[in-house]
Amino acid sequence: MAKHQLTELDAGERVISERVPGVRSVALGFWIGAGARDEPDSRAGVSHFIEHLLFKGSSRYSAQEIAEIFDELGGELNAATSRETTVLYARIPDDRLVRALDVMADMVFRPQFVDVDSEREVVLEEIAMVEDTPNDLIHDLAAEAVFGAHPLGRPVIGTADVISSVSKRALAGYHRRAYQGDQIVLAAAGNVRHDELVALLDERRDGAARGPGLPARRPAGENLRPTVRFLRKDTEQYHVCLSAPGISRLDDRRFAASLMDAIVGGSASSRLFQEIREKRGMAYSVYSYSSQYGDGGQVGVYVGTREENLAECLEIAVRELSDIVSGNVRADELARAKENLKGRILLSLESTSARMTRLGKSTVTGTPLLSPEAIVKRLEAVTADEVAAIADAVFSPDRLSAAGIGPDESRFTDAVGRVSPGLSSQAA
Numbered sequence: 001m002a003k004h005q006l007t008e009l010d011a012g013e014r015v016i017s018e019r020v021p022g023v024r025s026v027a028l029g030f031w032i033g034a035g036a037r038d039e040p041d042s043r044a045g046v047s048h049f050i051e052h053l054l055f056k057g058s059s060r061y062s063a064q065e066i067a068e069i070f071d072e073l074g075g076e077l078n079a080a081t082s083r084e085t086t087v088l089y090a091r092i093p094d095d096r097l098v099r100a101l102d103v104m105a106d107m108v109f110r111p112q113f114v115d116v117d118s119e120r121e122v123v124l125e126e127i128a129m130v131e132d133t134p135n136d137l138i139h140d141l142a143a144e145a146v147f148g149a150h151p152l153g154r155p156v157i158g159t160a161d162v163i164s165s166v167s168k169r170a171l172a173g174y175h176r177r178a179y180q181g182d183q184i185v186l187a188a189a190g191n192v193r194h195d196e197l198v199a200l201l202d203e204r205r206d207g208a209a210r211g212p213g214l215p216a217r218r219p220a221g222e223n224l225r226p227t228v229r230f231l232r233k234d235t236e237q238y239h240v241c242l243s244a245p246g247i248s249r250l251d252d253r254r255f256a257a258s259l260m261d262a263i264v265g266g267s268a269s270s271r272l273f274q275e276i277r278e279k280r281g282m283a284y285s286v287y288s289y290s291s292q293y294g295d296g297g298q299v300g301v302y303v304g305t306r307e308e309n310l311a312e313c314l315e316i317a318v319r320e321l322s323d324i325v326s327g328n329v330r331a332d333e334l335a336r337a338k339e340n341l342k343g344r345i346l347l348s349l350e351s352t353s354a355r356m357t358r359l360g361k362s363t364v365t366g367t368p369l370l371s372p373e374a375i376v377k378r379l380e381a382v383t384a385d386e387v388a389a390i391a392d393a394v395f396s397p398d399r400l401s402a403a404g405i406g407p408d409e410s411r412f413t414d415a416v417g418r419v420s421p422g423l424s425s426q427a428a
Contacts, residue, residue: 004359004369005194012182013205015198016359018189020352026097026190027356029089030108031364033185034178036158037083037151037293038214044151045158046166046174048081049123050111053171054088055079057114058106069103077104081156084293085364086178091353094191098200105204108184111175116168123163130157134239134405135285135304137231142241145229145401146298152220180213181205187360190352220296221245228423229403230412237304238406240415242317244399246290246297247390249367255378256386257290257299257394262337263387264288264324264395265301269336271320272301280316282309294365299394307408311415318400318419324391329384338379345372398422 004018035047056063070077075092077100088108092100130136140155147153186201224245247253265272265288276286286303301321303313348354349372362369370378402423404412416423 007198009202013184014363015186015201016363017192017194017197018355018359019192020190023190023352024094025091025352026094026188026192027091027352028100029087029187029356029360030104031185031187031360032086032179033183033364034214035082035084035086036154036156037217043174044154045162046171047086048157049163050171050175051079051081051086052119052123053113054107054111056119057112059110059112060106061103066103073100075100083152083156097192101200102204109205113168113172120163124160127157127160134233134235138239138241138403138405141229141231141403142243142300145227145403146243146245151218177212177214185360185364187356189355189359220293226399226401226423230409231405232409233405234407237306238310238404238412239304240404241300241302242400242402243298243300244394244401246299246394248295248297249292253390256382256390258341259337259382260387260391261288261290262340263333267340272317275316275320276303276313282313307411311418314415314419318397321395322397324388325396327388329387334384334387341379342376345375
């Protein structure tokens with residue numbers, strides 16, 4: 001395993017890199033420690049909107065030039081926004097690093113916020129696309145069911161009301177507060193020299209935002225109680241999530257939680273996949289998931305199924321969760337989950353992009369940067385009792401919220417009532 005190097009510049013920007021022998025690529029990422037949960041309600045979605053506008057032109061490059069340059073480099077350029085971070089990332093041949101970094105730094109530090117109205121329409125189309133994709137939209141509904149009016153309960157993409165009205169001045173002002181030096185991490189992995197990377201960024205960061213940053217985040221775990229959310233749509237299937245508050249990325253139980261997720265619904269041999277899809281043919285898509293934040297998290301299970309299967313699918317899901325909560329974690333499934341996660345870790349080492357993401361995300365979120373060997377050791381040490389204990393802490397039936405999308409709310413309410421009468425009465 002290559003050893004990473006970390007340097008902090010005078011204005012607070014951090015550079016972290018890992019040299020990978022035998023590759024001819026470099027993966028680069030500008031990680032920003034600001035995301036959807038940092039926005040006030042009146043600016044919900046601006047982080048994602050700004051991510052779009054980074055591509056519309058900087059102080060020295062137009063939108064078309066940015067696109068043409070990366071095509072000429074033979075590289076890939078993209079970006080993503082989450083609830084706690086924003087990232088602009090690329091993968092390019094190693095001999096084209098300087099050109100790529102020059103463009104990316106200008107995009108991050110000096111966007112010009114041009115063509116705001118045309119890009120506004122693009123984001124509104126993206127919102128409409130999600131509205132028409134129930135297996136995506138259900139996760140926004142599930143987050144609202146768990147977190148309510150907390151910023152973690154809002155969709156990252158924002159709302160049409162905010163996006164259609166936010167001004168260029170407001171967007172530029174928010175960028176200045178969010179893209180502060182101490183909130184920016186440049187991560188790289190591949191055939192790259194750390195000292196060169198530091199020098200390249202130091203030369204190009206001039207003009208970075210200075211002044212007041214964003215306010216402190218509102219704690220995630222305030223007065224969370226199970227709730228029900230339903231959205232009526234004329235779909236062929238019901239799309240349902242049973243979800244609950246989870247644990248933070250700093251929680252030592254996260255290794256047991258990863259194994260729990262693999263056992264519940266994170267792989268083809270998992271309980272939900274086998275019981276609902278393979279044995280009964282009741283769903284095409286069924287899985288468990290988890291999100292971890294700095295001070296909390298979310299766990300859940302998803303199933304998309306037709307009306308006649310809905311109640312039984314939910315019963316099976318709750319039965320399997322309750323079985324694990326009660327302590328019934330089989331030795332064979334725990335061993336298989338450990339091997340599954342270990343294998344995925346080892347395979348990720350062959351990807352410069354995965355290595356860069358590990359470095360950048362850990363650094364910008366303040367998560368301990370453990371070596372793959374250390375992670376494997378922690379996974380190996382997890383016991384069946386620890387898996388059952390974390391399942392009891394996050395997945396006990398009395399903690400579950402329910403979210404659904406489908407044609408008939410009463411059918412959904414009836415199905416939920418068969419696994420959680422308390423939630424059913426709340427929905428009624």
